[in-house]
Amino acid sequence: MRRAEDDTPAVTVVIAAHAAHDTIVRAMASLLAQTLPDWEAILVADDATDYAATLAAAGIVDRRIRHLGSGGIATGCAAARNVALPVARGAFLTRLDADDEFEPDRLARLLPPAAASGAATDMVRLIDDATGAELRCTALPPGTTHADAATLALLHCPLAPLVARDRAPAWFAETDIAEDVLHLFAVEDRFGPLAALPVPLYRYRVRAGSMCHGRDGAERADRSYAEIEARLAAGAFAQLSAATAARARTVIAAKRAFNRRFAAAEAAGFVGDFQRWCTSLAEPPTPPGSTAAPPAHDPRSG
Numbered sequence: 163m164r165r166a167e168d169d170t171p172a173v174t175v176v177i178a179a180h181a182a183h184d185t186i187v188r189a190m191a192s193l194l195a196q197t198l199p200d201w202e203a204i205l206v207a208d209d210a211t212d213y214a215a216t217l218a219a220a221g222i223v224d225r226r227i228r229h230l231g232s233g234g235i236a237t238g239c240a241a242a243r244n245v246a247l248p249v250a251r252g253a254f255l256t257r258l259d260a261d262d263e264f265e266p267d268r269l270a271r272l273l274p275p276a277a278a279s280g281a282a283t284d285m286v287r288l289i290d291d292a293t294g295a296e297l298r299c300t301a302l303p304p305g306t307t308h309a310d311a312a313t314l315a316l317l318h319c320p321l322a323p324l325v326a327r328d329r330a331p332a333w334f335a336e337t338d339i340a341e342d343v344l345h346l347f348a349v350e351d352r353f354g355p356l357a358a359l360p361v362p363l364y365r366y367r368v369r370a371g372s373m374c375h376g377r378d379g380a381e382r383a384d385r386s387y388a389e390i391e392a393r394l395a396a397g398a399f400a401q402l403s404a405a406t407a408a409r410a411r412t413v414i415a416a417k418r419a420f421n422r423r424f425a426a427a428e429a430a431g432f433v434g435d436f437q438r439w440c441t442s443l444a445e446p447p448t449p450p451g452s453t454a455a456p457p458a459h460d461p462r463s464g
Contacts, residue, residue: 177206204250207229273324290368318440
């Protein structure tokens with residue numbers, strides 16, 4: 163519930179929206195359905211359009227929803243989210259993509275482990291947006307209670323951790339694909355391994371033609387990975403310590419190699435996007451191990 167002394171919401175949910183009028187009602191409805199009502203949402207329009215009107219037309223008018231503009235058009239999801247950071251008031255911070263959804267108990271279940279560790283994540287249910295069919299669920303090894311950024315990144319699916327706002331890193335606006343991977347490493351830099359719930363509480367919609375699932379997805383991802391590798395080697399990401407940047411570089415290289423396997427499958431005749439290819443594998447992407455116990459140090463101590 164809200165803190166009586168300053169009316170601070172427990173959670174700020176940041177939503178970047180670009181050409182999302184056909185999905186934003188669904189996304190916002192999943193937020194309104196949360197069993198934890200103590201949240202605020204900051205919806206950042208990245209296309210200079212009026213999402214408040216779209217929501218109002220669907221009967222969604224709620225004082226907890228705040229509307230901002232990114233200051234441009236197609237500045238990118240990370241840059242748009244960062245616009246919300248200076249005005250976010252929640253004790254904890256997470257994101258919701260404008261075409262995805264939360265399970266009703268997502269915030270309620272993530273808040274306690276995040277409060278204990280500084281940051282927490284759940285697993286993701288990947289859904290074919292056209293049919294509603296489940297493609298796969300991400301999973302960690304049984305018994306995992308905390309997981310490092312490398313382990314989480316090798317699930318090959320974007321995660322949306324809940325992070326203490328006063329120490330939350332900005333999103334990596336200077337990158338294309340895989341900004342979410344860098345964000346995981348930045349969170350780990352501040353809090354240590356993330357508390358990890360084994361249940362999928364985030365519904366990730368796989369939409370044909372979206373940024374990560376277009377026809378040029380593999381080529382675009384390879385370019386992005388190459389650029390990130392070079393920038394990590396040069397120490398160009400100020401949010402990451404040198405040791406963390408080195409770990410991130412190893413993971414980006416692994417993800418680039420995995421993406422090239424997908425590109426080879428496409429060249430050999432596979433029809434579908436990256437996530438459908440992951441689903442088609444005999445052994446879906448699962449990290450080889452994780453930190454199964456909390457770190458010995460206090461993760462909030464830096």
